[in-house]
Amino acid sequence: MDEMIRQIALLFPDFEKYFSAGFIVFARLLGFIRFAPVLNRKEINTITKLALALILTIMITPLLKPGVPPSTVSPMLLLLLNFAVGAIIGYIAQLIILAIEAGGDMINTQMGLSSAMVMDPTTNSQTSILSRMITLLAICIFIEIGGLYWLFNALVRSFEIFPVYAVSIPLEKIINLDYLVKTTSNVLYVGLQIASPVLLATLGQDIILGVISKTAPQVNVFQLSFLFKPVFGAAIMIWILPMLIGVISDFFLSFSSIY
Numbered sequence: 001m002d003e004m005i006r007q008i009a010l011l012f013p014d015f016e017k018y019f020s021a022g023f024i025v026f027a028r029l030l031g032f033i034r035f036a037p038v039l040n041r042k043e044i045n046t047i048t049k050l051a052l053a054l055i056l057t058i059m060i061t062p063l064l065k066p067g068v069p070p071s072t073v074s075p076m077l078l079l080l081l082n083f084a085v086g087a088i089i090g091y092i093a094q095l096i097i098l099a100i101e102a103g104g105d106m107i108n109t110q111m112g113l114s115s116a117m118v119m120d121p122t123t124n125s126q127t128s129i130l131s132r133m134i135t136l137l138a139i140c141i142f143i144e145i146g147g148l149y150w151l152f153n154a155l156v157r158s159f160e161i162f163p164v165y166a167v168s169i170p171l172e173k174i175i176n177l178d179y180l181v182k183t184t185s186n187v188l189y190v191g192l193q194i195a196s197p198v199l200l201a202t203l204g205q206d207i208i209l210g211v212i213s214k215t216a217p218q219v220n221v222f223q224l225s226f227l228f229k230p231v232f233g234a235a236i237m238i239w240i241l242p243m244l245i246g247v248i249s250d251f252f253l254s255f256s257s258i259y
């Protein structure tokens with residue numbers, strides 16, 4: 001293998017530089033794909049993710065025009081740092097999807113469907129049915145409005161901020177703290193904004209059932225609430241779905257400047 005690389009290096013003088021830089025670019029892409037929304041879904045098998053990372057490495061590496069690898073820096077350190085940078089970029093984007101998922105959890109709890117949980121293979125944890133449905137809807141909207149383009153644009157620009165052979169991560173340039181605080185603080189706010197129609201409707205239903213329990217104590221209001229809440233909540237969800245799509249789209253577009 002070493003002899004083959006030396007022979008190729010004789011034919012193509014820059015092969016060794018591009019070959020060394022390609023490994024490091026591949027490590028950053030692996031970290032990015034592991035955490036970025038859409039790309040981190042377990043529905044996409046590992047072979048497809050590795051093939052995508054390899055294709056992108058071949059496309060991006062020549063554009064960087066890498067120099068000679070520094071002999072004083074450990075290659076393992078470069079691989080770990082670039083993997084971490086890719087993971088940071090992907091995870092910041094994933095925070096935006098988590099805000100939508102929080103809204104689905106609130107709706108699911110208010111409708112009394114907390115016992116109906118399913119296994120989410122992406123996070124390897126139990127998640128609610130409505131949360132999973134709204135998350136998949138948000139991912140479709142994210143793709144439709146060009147979210148993947150934003151992600152790859154951010155990844156390519158990261159090589160300008162943190163070059164391939166750099167050993168110090170400029171967090172103040174990679175992570176805009178104002179946007180990061182806004183993203184994390186908006187998880188609860190956006191979740192309430194998405195879930196507010198169902199929360200208000202079920203609150204009104206609880207008030208009505210409370211009045212009935214006082215005026216007609218013989219009525220078993222506790223059992224009626226288990227019957228009415230899921231049906232009433234599902235009707236509200238169908239009614240607000242077009243508005244919900246608009247709210248999610250506006251939320252994603254408000255964070256497009258992060259990338």
